[in-house]
Amino acid sequence: MDGHDGEKLLFLTDEQLRRGIEAMFFAYRGFTSDPDRILEEFGYGRAHHRALHFINRSPGTTVNNLLAVLGVTKQSLNRVLRTLVEDGMVDARVGQRDRRERHLHLTADGRSLERKLAQAQQTRMRAAYRAAGPEAVSGFRLVLEAMMDPEIRRHFKSLKD
Amino acid sequence: MDGHDGEKLLFLTDEQLRRGIEAMFFAYRGFTSDPDRILEEFGYGRAHHRALHFINRSPGTTVNNLLAVLGVTKQSLNRVLRTLVEDGMVDARVGQRDRRERHLHLTADGRSLERKLAQAQQTRMRAAYRAAGPEAVSGFRLVLEAMMDPEIRRHFKSLKD
DNA sequence: CTTGGAATGTCAACAAGGCTGACGTATGTT
DNA sequence: AACATACGTCAGCCTTGTTGACATTCCAAG
Numbered sequence: 001m002d003g004h005d006g007e008k009l010l011f012l013t014d015e016q017l018r019r020g021i022e023a024m025f026f027a028y029r030g031f032t033s034d035p036d037r038i039l040e041e042f043g044y045g046r047a048h049h050r051a052l053h054f055i056n057r058s059p060g061t062t063v064n065n066l067l068a069v070l071g072v073t074k075q076s077l078n079r080v081l082r083t084l085v086e087d088g089m090v091d092a093r094v095g096q097r098d099r100r101e102r103h104l105h106l107t108a109d110g111r112s113l114e115r116k117l118a119q120a121q122q123t124r125m126r127a128a129y130r131a132a133g134p135e136a137v138s139g140f141r142l143v144l145e146a147m148m149d150p151e152i153r154r155h156f157k158s159l160k161d
Numbered sequence: 162m163d164g165h166d167g168e169k170l171l172f173l174t175d176e177q178l179r180r181g182i183e184a185m186f187f188a189y190r191g192f193t194s195d196p197d198r199i200l201e202e203f204g205y206g207r208a209h210h211r212a213l214h215f216i217n218r219s220p221g222t223t224v225n226n227l228l229a230v231l232g233v234t235k236q237s238l239n240r241v242l243r244t245l246v247e248d249g250m251v252d253a254r255v256g257q258r259d260r261r262e263r264h265l266h267l268t269a270d271g272r273s274l275e276r277k278l279a280q281a282q283q284t285r286m287r288a289a290y291r292a293a294g295p296e297a298v299s300g301f302r303l304v305l306e307a308m309m310d311p312e313i314r315r316h317f318k319s320l321k322d
Numbered sequence: 323c324t325t326g327g328a329a330t331g332t333c334a335a336c337a338a339g340g341c342t343g344a345c346g347t348a349t350g351t352t
Numbered sequence: 353a354a355c356a357t358a359c360g361t362c363a364g365c366c367t368t369g370t371t372g373a374c375a376t377t378c379c380a381a382g
Contacts, residue, residue: 012290017283018218020290020302021192022320025211026313027305028189029232031182045367050186057179063330071190076369078331100329100378122178128307129173129181132300139293139300141181144188146289152187159183206338224359237340239360261349261358 034120042113047072047080052106052114055090057159060103062095069155089113195281203274208233208241213267213275216251218320221264223256230316250274 035049042048054069055061063081067074081104084090089110095101106114129137145153196210203209215230216222224242228235242265245251250271256262267275290298306314 012287014279014283017286018214018279019320020286020298021214021279021282022218022317023302023305023309024189024192026310026317027308028185030309030313031185033310047368053182057183064328072368073370074330075332075371079368082331095329098329098379100376102330118175118179118182121182122175124308125178125181126173128304131307132303135296136300136303137181139297140304141184142293142297143289143301144181144184146292147188147285148184148191149187149194152191156183156187159180208339225357233339234341235359236342236361240339243360256358259350259358263359 030124031121034124035117038117038120044083045080047076048084049117051077051080051084052089052110052117055104056106056111056114056118059105062101062103063092064101066104084110191285192282195285196278199278199281205244206241208237209245210278212238212241212245213250213271213278216265217267217272217275217279220266223262223264224253225262227265245271 032046036046039045039049050070051066054066058065063074063077067077070077081090081092085092087109088107091105091107091110092102093105095103132140145156148156193207197207200206200210211231212227215227219226224235224238228238231238242251242253246253248270249268252266252268252271253263254266256264293301306317309317
């Protein structure tokens with residue numbers, strides 16, 4: 001029943017799935033292109049953007065938390081984080097309770113850059129949402145969630161809306 | 162009217178847009194993770210996957226065509242293409258009409274690897290489509306299309322379904 | 323109080339895969 | 353004959369990922 005029903009509801013040829021895969025590829029390129037242009041002006045890359053985004057999203061987060069979310073090694077993150085701290089975009093405060101931890105916050109400059117990047121990306125996303133319509137948006141979100149690794153999906157869902 | 166209607170249909174807070182942005186990031190990571198594992202066994206990277214995908218998609222395509230679709234420099238593509246040809250995954254045939262052109266085809270081995278990669282990715286996408294439901298799928302596709310750069314979107318739509 | 327382990331930082335080396343710039347070689351086109 | 357196009361290639365640079373090794377700091381358990 002399950003298999004048959006699914007086939008009926010969702011008849012997916014190899015070709016259709018390939019189209020979806022290509023769409024993901026092209027859309028992601030569009031999705032990153034606007035912030036990329038801004039980052040270039042600052043001599044930053046996407047890794048910097050991601051750090052800024054998630055620090056803004058969870059102010060006071062620790063390096064280890066950030067590591068888990070970003071899914072990179074501490075050496076890789078550290079390189080990026082160091083430049084951001086040096087450039088006065090990020091503030092790394094020694095933890096009160098546990099002084100080994102560094103709690104990360106955006107500075108005024110960091111917030112300003114993050115907003116600039118977010119707005120560029122949001123502009124494209126808002127336009128896409130509008131063009132596609134409100135029903136498409138919830139479908140879009142549902143499929144994206146279903147495409148995440150389960151562990152990440154749990155993390156994603158646990159974040160405040 | 163336009164602005165007001167849009168707002169009514171689609172009330173998008175900064176937070177909601179940020180959620181969409183994060184969803185894109187996490188979903189794309191899931192989306193690439195399965196093929197990544199296979200590629201690693203072959204000593205290949207995502208660049209090889211993309212080349213295999215689009216050569217399979219448009220057999221006989223030229224290097225210049227591929228360059229345009231992938232949006233990279235010829236030096237970057239050449240590095241990847243050379244290893245694929247050396248490894249017997251891709252066949253670069255001199256053009257009949259214009260002998261400056263190289264027409265790219267997958268070999269039997271290339272097709273085999275491409276299928277393996279595609280199936281891994283399709284499995285995840287099919288599961289996501291099923292979990293999200295058929296209406297979600299068309300919404301997903303609509304938003305992705307709307308998120309592409311216009312030039313790419315035209316190209317994308319022009320491809321056979 | 324000592325010690326183990328966790329959290330963090332840092333150094334070094336390496337690889338993939340982008341980029342630019344320059345140059346060479348066929349091959350077409352005018 | 354001259355110019356343009358398609359492709360390859362060499363050299364060098366950058367970002368961002370990796371592993372491995374090691375130091376520091378400091379909480380917490382024994």
